[in-house]
Amino acid sequence: DAKTTQPTSMDCAEGRAANLPCNHSTISGNEYVYWYRQIHSQGPQYIIHGLKNNETNEMASLIITEDRKSSTLILPHATLRDTAVYYCIVRASNNAGNMLTFGGGTRLMVKP
């Protein structure tokens, strides 16, 4: 699975959009981009995933560039409860083991 690069930390004002970038320049054609987050003292939580097209669900939006070398997770109206470590993970669709390789993630701090 391809490696990802994320900023170590980011701040965001409560109520504003949080835009979390992820670089995955070595991504290959059959690899999906996944986002998980981990709130303090909890287990990781699935947020969203995508292959080529932009995706949106009740939690967030995922914007993937046309060349698929980077993506951005958008939390449209961040709240204090969105303070967490956000992990961007690339996983091949033929990864039969469904294994997830977590990197360092981005520590998002939402401030009042």
Place this chain on the structure above:
Amino acid sequence: DAGVIQSPRHEVTEMGQEVTLRCKPISGHNSLFWYRQTMMRGLELLIYFNNNVPIDDSGMPEDRFSAKMPNASFSTLKIQPSEPRDSAVYFCASSLSRSQETQYFGPGTRLLVL
């Protein structure tokens, strides 16, 4: 659904003692994963099962660690003998199938080995 259930939530033990961590996956899920999280190494996959069969245990640190899944609703991770460097948070996760992308994590077991 209750989600993935882990017990105990916290465990404090002395070096050399046996430690057993337990996990109940979400009903109907066929894949189960054990992860370990430390400040130094982050979140690491230790082993995963599919249909109760261990598929990849390459992440298990050494022979002191063993995992079993006797049935679809129960798994254990055992450390014998435990060492201080085993102190970490151990997470169990399950997914619907091997190819299902969404893994659901339990709340974790915080282990401290003195």
